Amino acid sequence: MQVLFDYVLFHFKRVYHLPEPLDISYGFQNSSRIQIRQSSTTFFSQKEAQPESVIWKDWQGTSLPLFFVSFTELDWLTQTASGTVVVNYDLIASGFYLLSGWQEFYSSNRDQFGRFPYASSVQARHKFITKPIVNYYFEVLRAAVELAYGQKITQKTWNGKPFATCLSHDIDYCQSAWKVAGKPALQKGRLGLFLKLAAQKALGKDAWFNFQQVEQELEQLNAKASFFFLPEQGNYQGHPNADYNVCSNLTQQQINRLQQAGHEIAVHGSHGSSINLEQLKSEKEKLAIPVTGNRFHYLRFDPDRTPEVVDELGFTYDSTLGFPEHFGFRNSYCHPFKLFNFNSGQSTDTWEVPLNLMDVTLNHPNYLQLMPLQVLPAITPMLNEIIRFNGVFTLLWHNENFSAYGLQGGLQMFQEITQFLQKQGTGFFTIHEVVKQTEA
Template identity: 40%
Template sequence: MATGPSPHYFYVMTLPPAFPLPQPAPAPLPAATRLAYVLRHFHLAYDSVPEVSIGYEETAVVRLEDASGGFFSGQAPYPPAPQWRDWCGTRLPFFFSPPVEAPLLHLPAGRAFIGPDLISAAFYLLSGWQEYFSAERDQHGRFPYAASVQKQYGFVTLPLVNYYFDVLRAAVEHVTGQPLRPRRWGPAQAAFAGFITHDIDTIHGGWGTRIRSQLHQGHLPRVVQTLLYKAAGRPSPWNNLEEVQEATTKQGAPSTFFMLGSQQPASNGTLNADYDLTAASMAARLRKLAARGAEIASHASYGTATTPGRLQAERQRYGLPAPTGNRFHYLCWEPRITPQLVAGAGFRYDSTLGFAEHFGFRNSYCHPFFPFDFEQGQALAFLELPLNVMDATLHHPNYLQLSAPQIMPALQPLFAEIEKFGGLTTLLWHNDHFDPANDVTGPRQFAEIMTHLQQRGAAFLTGSQIVAEVWTC
């Protein structure tokens, strides 16, 4: 649990020429715009929110003070330091609090007064303001975790917007006398949901990994057998889409496969797919996976997140029906370009927004949300299914470097936060991590995570099923 600010450091990467950073849209964003965007998501987070006036006006039944101080009229990426307060036993940072500390929640008869400006704070985090107006990018053109307020103040594993909504929930319950229940998921009305995804970057690999593992274990006969399999042209260890689906199905969940749409390497040499999505044999496999309950989605290739026209053209390579969901290769996302490309390509959802460097909440929110269009001053017409946990994040030498016994203790508090607010757990486990040779972030660790989520009562859904539930609310 975060208890206060942690040391903060920034690093600035000069963008490669292939990723020129456009100028941000001009401010300001008026209070009415921020209020409408935030309240739309508040209503999606709970079942049957009653109509009650919430805002900055004197006549509002649930009233806040606009403490943004002109921040949203400028282009500064970072707000003043937050005030730290306790809410229901959790120490939380409250951005845009008045300089003189007011009660967090004052509840006279028939009215409610909230001290911090929760609307501005929730808008700042949920809209991705910091990364839109920051010029800091890493070698892949991504906004880096090291430059985020989540890193600066140590709350990446807290869905802070949901905590802000919880304060607002208490205010609404007081003035209406009607209890609010977090949204429920699936036919069984589960308390939270799980979205189990697999990015398929490569299928023609894994021989070297398997041989090294067998040598390390001293299994020389198995090494010989593996070499013979390879020489005979057997399918490689990572050519395992059916095994991935079977492992996920055993845990009671459907798989959503994000398939790369291009074999062409990016202009900087970064590899894309090592398989042909349009080959008859691959198309037949994908149809069988879909017939068994999987969803086939777009894993847009490296470079599509910043190049107009490419994403839409790549989506057409999947045939009909075209995929409704997308996640960008390498989690590439340029906030000044990418959201409009996703909307323009016709996708109903995206699931890119998570920090590669750390598990948690990039937008400090554990529910699906509509990304904000800074140019038009309104929500875009597709849902973001935020990414919480990626296998590579947990052990990659550039990231957290957790050992196998450290993974579940690190993730359980995160899952508890999602369950608390009736949110969505999005898990990314690549197909190559289902190789038994991987004993750190491999099939055993995947099964441990899935067993935990299953025992906690998660409703496992595909991306399209999630969209269908949220969009009808």
């Protein structure tokens, strides 16, 4: 249970300005100023994916799920005559369960891409995908510290900004708008549109070769973003990788330009690379510039192999973990966290910067099917949670959805969401910058 405590406490210490050293213990065996009640659960030795039961307890108007306790009648915190503060609920066990992604490792449910399905998650089952529950647990722990030390504990900010936004762009396609958008145009008899797209392509300016357009949008926001380039071309088991060659002069020019403008370049690991160290290594090398981050194409993440793969390759961060089917908090947390390796039973050195919203999620026939006007109202409660906890919002907007030949109303949606964030006072950072600030 020491591993659980160390893992959870490591993250708690990264979001608040806390007394150092912090006199806190898990269980009642020490005489610490703060003592967290340890449940007697055998759950973590049984390798089950999900706890049998969940109970709910109110914290300042929000109902929080707790997994390894059978009572709710005690207050969250009690203080003894000698001043010791007792946290009456095992927030370490519940926090570890959610943050480490335990359910994904111990569940055998996978979709056609080997991904853990949202429908199988405890978040879907108990409907809390848009609540960062672990951050709420930390708020309880903060209250315990304030009570024990008699001082106010403040949250860390992002270079003075109350919350951070990471805008990110996976570059899957930048050469095939003429084909993907052109063919349906031709079939519908819209010869003019087809000819326009084909002519653009012939001039070497496919409508999806729109890096400058993306950059201009970012400039309007005074934002630096993270661009994930896919170094593998062609199909993999029938599924597409990049439609461009990352080593070509054409692509390398764009990469250099983006980098010079202050944007981050990172790897977009291709199909199969999340379980194949050699493959991801060669893709990282193909980019021919030093990179610190990765996100897997199709958000393919195997909880058994992937933490080890990215850790062994020395990636500072991964930013794959969001459910494609639903926006929100896959690990119930709105800050970066260290990936946990269940095979070794230890935390890795690689940060996960969780992905909160992907454009495709919003209207893909398999996912949410929201109308453009419904998008901002639908995601605002999630954004407000991130603001409340001084967290990080990570958005994935594919370059083709800035063009007129991608997601319908894609550009307007991007503008609407980012302008809302700007009004709320966010700081826009690359993912690399957010990780550096988290480590500091």
